[in-house]
Amino acid sequence: MGLFRQWFDRDKFKDIFRTHWEPFKKTFSRYQSARYDEAVQKMLGCGDPENGYAIYICSKCGGEQKKVPFSCKSCFCLSCAKVYTDQWAARIKAILFPGVAYRHTVLTIQDELRIYFYRNADLLSELMKAGVKCLEDTMGTVFRRSVRGGYIVVVQTNGRSGSYNPHLHIIMTSGGLAESSQGFDANQK
Incomplete structure (x- = not known):
């Protein structure tokens, strides 16, 4: 552009x-x-x-x-948000573990349920917890035992069209720590 x-x-x-x-x-x-x-x-x-x-x-x-x-340095501003986002990404990159594969996962909710989140924004915190629980359960199924992954969860409340569409962007480890072992179980599928 x-x-x-x-x-x-x-x-x-x-x-x-x-x-x-x-x-x-x-x-x-x-x-x-x-x-x-x-x-x-x-x-x-x-x-x-x-x-x-x-x-x-x-x-x-x-x-x-x-x-x-001077710029406003607001994450709401189209000009300043780019800088804000780049700095956030650099901070996240610095805390990721080297040698561990990560996946970007997006979880959303049905249209019919969005009104409840719109009316009660406190539910967004519960949505984040439920998203992690869902992925933990999925990894448990894949590995056939309880595995604890690593997650960075960001909630976004609008879709590309600008409509209210609460969804989660999750950076997750591709695998995790099994409670029964000391090592990291990787899922490279």
């Missing part, structure tokens, strides 16, 4: 929020909170010199100056 296209998409995203954020909150009252307002306002102000900037001056001639607006 070209640089122009990236900036065009970011501006369009901001325009959507400038135009529709207030009416959206009136329709969906759960978003009427300072937390959501703050995230949206930070994103809208990202890269605006009125919110602060740094001036860089050429050290050779002293004449050429470049004003660079």
Whole structure:
């Protein structure tokens, strides 16, 4: 994607929020909170010199100056989220065990059940626990004994279309520690 296209998409995203954020909150009252307002306002102000900037001056001639607006550093912002995501991925990569194979697994719930999670966000924590339990049970079936895997679980509440679709992204070990042995049982299937 070209640089122009990236900036065009970011501006369009901001325009959507400038135009529709207030009416959206009136329709969906759960978003009427300072937390959501703050995230949206930070994103809208990202890269605006009125919110602060740094001036860089050429050290050779002293004449050429470049004003660079500050970013918002919000994970909600299309510009800053990329940096945030890359930093998160680097932190996760640093804690993964070398030599262990990992798998990315996605678990979701039926359409008919989504309304319960929408109405009670505390259920998302239980969804994460149930997802790990499901994978533990599956590994137990594959290995024919109880195996404890390693998991990094992230809940995402929207799908690609932007609709409410709570689902889990799980980075899991391809195998695990069997309670009956000291070693790591690998599943490379």
